[in-house]
Amino acid sequence: MVTTVALVLAGGTGTRLYPASRSDRPKQFHAFGGEDSLLARTVARTGFADETYVLTGDDYADQVREHAPSAGVLVEPAAKDTGPALAYAARIIREQVGDCVLLCLPSDHHVSGDFASVAGRACQVAVETEGLVTMGVEPTRPATGYGYIEPGEFAAGVAPVEQFREKPGAATAEAFVAEGFLWNAGIFAWTPDAFLRECEGTPLDPVATAEDPAEGFDRAEAVSVDYAVLERTEDAYVVPADFEWDDLGSWDAFERLLTGDDAENAVLGDALTIDASGNVVAADEKHVSLVGVDDLVVAAYDDRVLVVSKVEAQRVREVVSELRAQSRF
Structure with missing residues (x-):
C-alpha cells in the first residue's frame, strides 16, 4: 500500500482579497464566516491521508502551526510561485517519507461534498499510470478567471489530458464550456518520482536534479507549475471532481x-x-x-x-x- 501524503500550499498572500488579506495575515488564515480558517478547513479535508504537510514561507510558519497543529510544516526557501515550491517539496518529502503519492492542494478553496473519494481516486490513478493527475470540475458558467482542461476519452473514470488552457476571454470560455472542457481545480496527484521526472528539461530542472534541492531552488526561476510542467507534459490525466468547488480568489x-x-x-x-x-x-x-x-x-x-x-x-x-x-x- 503506497503512503498518501497531502501537501497543502499556504505560501501565497491572496492579493485580490485585500484588505482582508494583507502581507502579515494572508487569506488562508481567515475564516470568512466559517468556524475555522480556510487553512484549518483544508487540512481537515485531508484527514484520509497518512500524513499531511503544509508548504509555506518562513514568515507564516508560526501561524500555520497555530491553525494546523496536526500537520507538518515545510518551509520553502523563498517565494517563487508554485513550480519551484512543488518541486522542492517533492524532493524533501521523498527524502523524509520514501515511496509515496502526493496530493497537492491549495489552502484557500471552497470544497463541499465527497472530496475524499475523488482525491483517493486521483491518487490511485497517479500510482497506476505513473503520470500527473489533476481534478477537473464541470463548469457551471463560462468563467474567465479559471484555467481549463481539454479531456480526451474517459474510461473507468479517468481521461488523458489533451491540453491545458489558461484563463480565456469571454467568447473562448463559452466555447470551452460548450465543447465539454473542465475547470482546472489546481488539485494534483503524483508520485515524487513522476513529478520530478517531468520537471527535468523544464525551468524546474535545477530543483529536480541538483544534489542539494535548496541550491537548485536558488537557481530556478519563479514560475507556475502549470506553465513549467503541466502545459508541457504528455503524461497528464484528469479525474472528474463531482464535489462543489470554488476558488476564493477574489x-x-x-x-x-x-x-x-x-x-x-x-x-x-x-x-x-x-x-x-x-x-x-x-x-x-x-x-x-x-x-x-x-x-x-x-x-x-x-x-x-x-x-x-x-x-x-x-x-x-x-x-x-x-x-x-x-x-x-
Missing part, C-alpha cells in the same frame, strides 16, 4: 457562496443596505451601510476600506501593487 466569488438578501446583496459581517442591490459587502467588526448603489464590492478590514465595481474585482491586485511600491501592503 471578492466577487463570495456572492456564489453566501445567501443573498432580497436584493441579492451578499453580506459577510454587519451591514445595512438601502435601495442597493447585487453588492458584495465584507467587514470585520465594523458596520458598513450602502445606500443607492449597485454591483459594488465594499470590503472593510482593520484600517483599510476597498470599494470596487464587482466586474472589476480582479483589478484589486493593481491596488496591492501600488501599495507594495509604497511599502504599505
